[in-house]
Amino acid sequence: MNARNDLQQQAQTVSHRLASFTTHLQLSDVPQAVRERAKHLILDSIGLAYATLKLPYATSTLAAMQELGNGEATVFGHSHKLALRDAMLLNGLLIHSLDFDDTHARGVIHSTASALPVAFNLAERENASGADLLTAYLCAMEVSTRVGSAAKSGFHNAGFHPTGLVGAFGCSLGAARLLGLPVEAAQHAQGIVLSMASGNLEFLQDGAWTKRLHPGWAAVAGATSATLAKHGYIGPNAAYEGRFGLYSLYMKTPLEAGDIDIATAGLGETWEIDGVALKPIPACHFTHASSDAAIALHREHGLQASDIERVIVRVPGPTIPIVCEPVAPKQKPSNSYDAQFSIPYIVATGLLHGRFTLDDLEPEALADETVRAVAARVTHEVDADSTFPRHYTGEVIVHTRDGRTLTHRESINRGSSDRPLTNEDIVAKFFDNAQRNVSRDAAERICEAVLSLDTQPARNLAQALA
Known part of the structure; x- marks a missing residue:
């Protein structure tokens, strides 16, 4: 028995x-x-x-x-x-x-x-x-x-x-x-x-x-x-x-x-x-929606560093210790891995250049003083409306020096199961990476x-x- x-x-x-x-x-x-x-x-x-x-x-x-x-x-x-x-x-x-x-x-x-x-x-x-x-x-x-x-x-x-x-x-x-x-x-x-x-x-x-x-x-x-x-x-x-x-x-x-x-x-x-x-971008998944939101603002408004007074990024609460804190190294990443887990750096790059690629992890990109200056103006808040962990949401709010408030939100991160990359997208990504x-x-x-x-x-x- x-x-x-x-x-x-x-x-x-x-x-x-x-x-x-x-x-x-x-x-x-x-x-x-x-x-x-x-x-x-x-x-x-x-x-x-x-x-x-x-x-x-x-x-x-x-x-x-x-x-x-x-x-x-x-x-x-x-x-x-x-x-x-x-x-x-x-x-x-x-x-x-x-x-x-x-x-x-x-x-x-x-x-x-x-x-x-x-x-x-x-x-x-x-x-x-x-x-x-x-x-x-x-x-x-x-x-x-x-x-x-x-x-x-x-x-x-x-x-x-x-x-x-x-x-x-x-x-x-x-x-x-x-x-x-x-x-x-x-x-x-x-x-x-x-x-x-x-x-x-x-x-x-x-x-x-x-x-x-x-x-x-x-x-x-x-x-x-x-x-x-x-x-x-x-x-x-x-x-x-x-x-x-x-x-x-x-x-x-x-x-x-x-x-x-x-x-x-x-x-x-x-x-x-x-x-x-x-x-779709070479960084921690928790940063993707915020990156896309920043890129969208760049494309819509053609932002320059001199336009930006301060930036608020709303992210899911559980991701904050990973991609937003501690604040000082996130605002000034010293290496590529720091950068991949940095909301301030990734958002600043998106706002100024309209992209985030492997090239933005190279030492010369990390040393870009203009990007660093904008990253220093980036702060974060908890996204109260996030559907995390199903989606890694992100919202970027830019306050400009001339008094405007520019906002873009990504409620479903690109590449997620609810907004997937196609098999054709994956093949294209493979060739981009392999041919390096x-x-x-x-x-x-x-x-x-x-x-x-x-x-x-x-x-x-x-x-x-x-």
Whole structure:
């Protein structure tokens, strides 16, 4: 009787329900539109990886991984191959480093940046089909976004970065799917990864590079935990709801009644891929609506720095500690990462130049005294009408020196699930990013390999990316 009760309790845990779903999922179960969107999310991320190749944090990480040893795993855009987990770490960093990658709004997580490295590098090693790679990617995406959604921004409020923290759980099941683990072992993988998941927000204080490592580390942790489970290693059953589980330890306030059910509600019927937003500008998603509002004001009024007396930006309350505070470094960012999380800098750039692109993260752009002067006049308020976290709203109010008040509001951020970029938009973004470091012909070969992924061996994609 006790053994039967134990099995019943185990079957009721979130980790068991998620493991059962991912273990049995077949690509044919997934609607065609979801599969197509998934391939385009992968394409977007690979384009970003190519845009990042020559940046200091990418070359530094490559040198460190090479020092740790060589291997047979492909790194995006490199002929040099690394050990499996080192390649995952670097591939995650390449995707996420520009903070231009996709975001699941409810989960507040950059999910592809971890899901793709674990699925790609394991599929390459296992000589799996592209369809298997895509299925594993979808498993990781569904799990990480759902687990993040149940927290309702609680991880951020406690100082944790969900992309690394929650991404590890999705990666454990994406890896388990490729390794062919049964349900019980896949459940253990989640319990094991509970002791490996990490990622904190301290980088926000000084623009440190550590955030860039988080998704790749999640992939490493996921692959490690699934491999341990494959060989019989035992993990806790209640990885999420347990006394010392994810939601008890990594949040300041406990979940409300019913919140944990968000992680498993509608599995196989509601696809979280549909809730993934793609970035039209290379900055934290929380800044996008405000950026677009500033750009709209520039285009309508042709504003000059001398016209602007002061600027008020209304943003969702929970985003203020991330993109508005502390005020001094936000008004005068010292590096590209500071700038990507700075409402004052991004809004000032939009008001003066009518854009925000990767070029606006270059050192000469950050040193522009005119932009800095306008950024110093930018303050913020809580947007009382925000629909956050469904939408990352933004409103810019400019008070001019001649007494005018100019206002533009973006109630639904461009790129969100309610105002999505089209697949054609994603392809165009891919070419813009990839061609920063490869030829048009090479980019076209990569694009073709990604968009035909479900009909080709995974190694075909690896060959195109190397």
